[in-house]
Amino acid sequence: MNExxxxxxxxxxxxxxxxxxxxxISRRRNQKLFREKWxxxxxxxxxxxxxxxxxxxxxxxxxxxxxxSEKIFVKRFAWCLKWWxxxxxxxxxxxxxxxxVRLWLGFSPLKSGVYSAxxxxxxxxxxxxxxxxxxxxxxxVFVTLSTRITHSDPRALIGxxxxxxxxxxxxxxxxxxxxxxxxxxxxxxxxxxxxVEWVNLxxxxxxxxxxxxxxxxFADLIGQEKGISGYVYKTVPIAIYAWYQHFDNFRDAxxxxxxxxxxxxxxxxxxxxxxxxxxxxxxxxxxxxxxILDFPRNVDLLIKIxxxxxxxxxxxxxxxxxxxxxWWWILPRNLIFLIIVLIHGFRRLLPPF
Numbered sequence: 001m002n003e004x005x006x007x008x009x010x011x012x013x014x015x016x017x018x019x020x021x022x023x024x025i026s027r028r029r030n031q032k033l034f035r036e037k038w039x040x041x042x043x044x045x046x047x048x049x050x051x052x053x054x055x056x057x058x059x060x061x062x063x064x065x066x067x068x069s070e071k072i073f074v075k076r077f078a079w080c081l082k083w084w085x086x087x088x089x090x091x092x093x094x095x096x097x098x099x100x101v102r103l104w105l106g107f108s109p110l111k112s113g114v115y116s117a118x119x120x121x122x123x124x125x126x127x128x129x130x131x132x133x134x135x136x137x138x139x140x141v142f143v144t145l146s147t148r149i150t151h152s153d154p155r156a157l158i159g160x161x162x163x164x165x166x167x168x169x170x171x172x173x174x175x176x177x178x179x180x181x182x183x184x185x186x187x188x189x190x191x192x193x194x195x196v197e198w199v200n201l202x203x204x205x206x207x208x209x210x211x212x213x214x215x216x217x218f219a220d221l222i223g224q225e226k227g228i229s230g231y232v233y234k235t236v237p238i239a240i241y242a243w244y245q246h247f248d249n250f251r252d253a254x255x256x257x258x259x260x261x262x263x264x265x266x267x268x269x270x271x272x273x274x275x276x277x278x279x280x281x282x283x284x285x286x287x288x289x290x291x292i293l294d295f296p297r298n299v300d301l302l303i304k305i306x307x308x309x310x311x312x313x314x315x316x317x318x319x320x321x322x323x324x325x326x327w328w329w330i331l332p333r334n335l336i337f338l339i340i341v342l343i344h345g346f347r348r349l350l351p352p353f
Contacts, residue, residue: 002310003280004171005130009302011250011276012056012126012269014288017047019258019268021344027227027261032352038255039287043340046293050091052269054084055124057297059146060305061322063131068138068317074145078109081149087330090338093120093230099150109145113152117159119235121147123266125160126273129167131309139168158192159232163270165191166240170278178247181209188240201237208241215242215256227262235267243274250275250283295333296326 021041022030040047058080066072085092085100092100095116102112125143132139143164147157169175169187188202201222208218218241219225224234238257246253250272257271258264276284292299304323312320 001171001313002307003282004277005127005310006281006303006306007276007279007284008126008130008167008273009056009060009276009306010281010284010289010299011272011274013049013053013272013292013299013302014276014284015254015257015268015270015272016049016052016265017042017292017294018254018288019264019266020047020050022258022261023050023263023265025227025261025264025348027225027259029348029353030227030259030261030264033348034258036255036259038258040291042344043293046291047288048294048337048340049292049297050265051089051093051096051120052123052266053302054089054297055081055120056127056269056273057301057305058084059124060127060309063127064305064308064312064320065322067312067319068132068135069319070141070145072319073142074109074149077146078103078112078149088334088338090334090341093118096120096150103149109149113148113150115153116151117153117155117232118151118230119156119159119232119263119266119270121151121156121160122163122232122236123269125164126167126270126277127309129164130171130277131313133168133171136168139164154195155197156232158195158198159236162188162191162236162240163274166243166274167277170274175278178244181206184209184240184244197233201233205237205241209244215245216260218245219260224260224262228257228260228264228267230263230266235263235270239267239270239274242271243278246275247278250279251285251288296329301325 018038022034042048062073062076065076081100082103095114095118098114099112128142143160147160165187185206192198208221219238228234228238242253242257253271253275254268257267
C-alpha cells in the first residue's frame with residue numbers, strides 16, 4: 001500500500017507539473033508548441049507544481065491530523081485553504097477563490113462552497129479514496145466535506161466521488177491487471193445512476209472503450225475537440241478513460257491526456273493519481289519525477305506524507321502529527337512562480353500560431 005500511495009501523490013505532482021506549461025492552450029496550438037513531446041518544461045528543463053498538488057497535500061496532511069474525525073478534518077482543511085490564498089498562489093479557480101473569501105468572511109466550511117461544477121474538488125479526492133478504501137461510509141462523508149467547502153453543485157460531488165471510488169476500488173481489490181469493461185461500468189453506475197448527464201457520460205465511456213477509441217477520439221466524442229475544459233464532467237471522464245485505455249503505462253496515459261490540450265495540468269494530475277496508485281511509484285518516469293524543482297512542497301514532502309498516511313491506515317486511523325515543512329518559504333516561492341508563469345504567458349503571444 002505504501003508504494004501505491006507514494007505513486008498516487010507523486011503521480012499527482014508529475015501530471016500537474018508536466019502538464020502545467022500547456023495549461024489552457026487549445027489542442028491545435030498545443031500540437032504546434034509541444035509537438036507531442038512531453039517532459040518537464042516550465043523552466044530550463046525543470047517543472048514546478050500548482051494548486052492541484054498543493055490541495056492534495058493539504059488533504060493528505062489533514063487526514064494524518066484528524067485520523068477519521070470529520071470535525072477536525074473540515075476545520076483544518078478550511079484553515080489550510082484560507083492561508084493558502086493569503087500566500088498569493090499564482091492560479092486560483094474562480095469557485096475556489098469565492099469560497100475561500102467566504103471562509104474569511106466567517107461562513108461555515110459546510111456552507112462556504114459556491115454553485116460550481118468545476119474540477120477543483122475532483123483533483124484532490126483520490127487521496128481520500130485511498131485513505132478510506134475499506135470504509136465506504138467514511139469515504140462518502142469525507143469526499144462530501146472536501147467538495148462542499150468549495151463547490152456546492154451536485155455535479156462537482158459526483159465527479160469527486162468518481163475519482164475517489166475508482167481509487168478505493170484499485171486499492172481494495174488490489175487491481176494489477178486491466179479489469180473488464182463491465183467491472184468499470186459497475187463502479188461508474190454505483191457512483192450515480194439517476195443523474196441524467198452522468199448516466200449518459202457513463203454510457204459514452206463504456207461505448208468508447210468497447211469501440212477501442214483513442215483518448216483523443218473519446219475527447220471528441222464528448223465535445224472536447226478544442227481542448228479539455230475545467231468542467232468536471234469533461235475532466236473526470238477523460239482522466240478515467242486515459243487511465244483505463246493505457247492501464248499498464250504511466251507515460252502513455254499522461255501523454256494521451258496532454259495531447260488533448262486544454263486543462264492539461266488538472267487532468268494530468270487526476271490521471272497521474274489514478275495511474276500512480278495502480279502502478280506504484282516505480283512506474284513513474286524517473287526524469288519526470290526527479291525534475292520537479294520546487295520547495296518547500298516537493299517530492300520529498302509527498303513521500304513523507306504518503307508514509308504517514310500508510311501508517312495511519314495500518315493502525316486504524318489514529319490522530320497523528322502532520323508533516324511539517326518550511327512554510328516561511330511559500331510566499332517568496334509563489335512570487336518566483338508568478339514571474340515564471342507570466343514569462344510563459346508572454347511566450348504564448350509568439351509564433352508558431
